[in-house]
Amino acid sequence: MTGLKRLLAATAFTAAAVSGAATQGALAQETIFLSTQLRPIEEATKVRQIILRGAPGPVTFVVEEPSPFQTRMDAETAAGKRTISMVGALHGELSPLVGSKGLDPVDDLAARARERGVPEAMLALGKLGTDRQMYIPWMQATYIMAARKEALQYLPAGADINALSYAQLKDWAKAIQDRTGKRALGFPAGQKGLMPRFFQGYLYPSYTGGVVSTFKNADAEAMWAAFKDLWTHVNPNSASYDFMQEPLMAGEVMIAFDHVARLKDALVAAPNDYVTFPAPSAGKGRGFMPVVAGLGIAPGAPNRAGAAAAIDHLLKPETQVTMARELGFFPVVKADLPTDLPGGITLLVEGVAKTQGAKDALVSLLPVGLGAKSGEFSKVYMDTFQAIVLRGAPIRATLDAQAATLQTIMNETKAPCWAPDKPSDGACKVN
């Protein structure tokens, strides 16, 4: 009994003491930088210890998932009191903040970014449909494919790995399965995987030349049939993969598609074991989706000057090169990547270069103008995939049903079509 009493007393004492200290410990000139990017623990540590070390003032890097990120920004707007000075997030995560007044225009920083060679088109994306600069582009990435070298021996005769078609990818995976009994192709179709982006930026554009307007046309029907066929050679664990680097390292899959940052660990750990190459092509080209993350400042930020200085620091060419070297995200400013990059990063750079430079490359933008509905938009593609491919629902009926949902989202947001769909007057139409 006395033991418990003592325990309780000690608890009460420390609790009171420490909570007093913690609340008073607010640092004077600190800039709080809230980011939905670079969340994984190793990446966040590198940001804190390497990337932000050279910033002019103390910057506290706090990471958060996209949904609490929105909640927090909205709550701080509603309460009228800011803790966060600076935000870093994907284009699609920043765009809802315009409507909810969570971003302060940063026109004052745009000129400097332009000077450093941020492409005009990318700066225009940062206006988020307004006439002010709402965010400054921060870094870019894209999706590539990686394969373990032992898979190369099964590559179908005559196939060029840097110009694969979906049909050849299927033959390749089938050959591996026939010879080794393993379903060696993998996709990140898990809960936190980026599979929706595969449909929006790669599969749909390649087969149909569009994402929304072509959602249920005959090409799309043929595409789903082909993809369902391909799936018979895909590792069934794909439905639980979030990051492909782990199944690649564990040897569960030999060929994988994913975001460069989510392949990086495998490539860096054993650069000699892998090759990287662009995603496959189909009738309409080789779809690919560049990903842009941006930096913004909150209105009424507790430390706007500190945030502006930190953004300036992050856009320095040398900082951008360090980010490429350490994190696998690529510069948005004009910066020459050094030739002595680590082997794994070189593989990533090659994969990205081959993707961007492919003759039949077909650029697909991240969803534009969907605001808070972008989650629902992605869900349409995942639902369609799960119904048709995983549960074997009839393709035509599923596409018709999901097209109605998709059209509702488009009508509600009044989002015009974006590339690769043809520009539209008013809301994008699902044909």
Place this chain on the structure above:
Amino acid sequence: MSEATVSIRLRRVMFWSGVAMLCAWVLVPIYLIALGAFGGRAGVFRWPKNLLPWDSGLAAMQAFLAVEGVWTAAVNGALVACLTMLFSLLLGAPAGYALARYRFAGQDAFRMLVVLTRAFPLAILALPLTVTFIRTGLYDTPLGVALVHTALALPFTALVSSSLFMGIPRELEEAAWIFGCTGLQAFRKIVLPLALPGLAAAAIFSFVISWNEVFAASVLTVRNRTLTAYLLTVLAESPLHFRFAGGFLLILPSVIFIFAVRKYLFAMWGIANR
């Protein structure tokens, strides 16, 4: 060998294998997590595994503990959990006592209402709660998080302690009154010692509820995150050996805490104090 000794021996084998099963049920997962936590990046994919966690050195765990903010978050987590434990005992035990000892109008409704606090998903409350917390200055403080966790833990402490007090005969208290104790004295000298093991269990429960809660802890804080919130927002997307190291670190305090108060737990289950 007579039939009786065989049956006794059989029973003994059954008993011990049951004990072994139950121990394995708890220990094997913890052991596997420890293997993953100490094995490092390569160890996670190695098969067969090393038998001892420390075979591959402490490098992985050290790397994990060197991550900026892990220690602060651990202190915050422990602080919030202790505050929660304190508040929910201070508020829950009297409520439980009242429920057990006094008849009052709306008693059953009150009992239901207590549980109702768990009926609202925190995700819906997040926005208004955060706004209120920012306005009142509780945002980003351990105290604020502890208050929310107390609200979550209170139904358990109140209901557990009410059934606890119901189990202590009212006659004991009345006897104390007859011998000249005031109400408070009777409670402190007679009821409390009897109820203590149960209250300890309730306290452990609120500690664990708070330690494991992620959502409120991450939405209501920016810099002063609890360990669970700090880790879980990043763990799911981190390499496997980090996840194991994080998991190991998250189990540890609960296990240590329960070990520290095991005496009271055993007492509650009717096993003699040891």
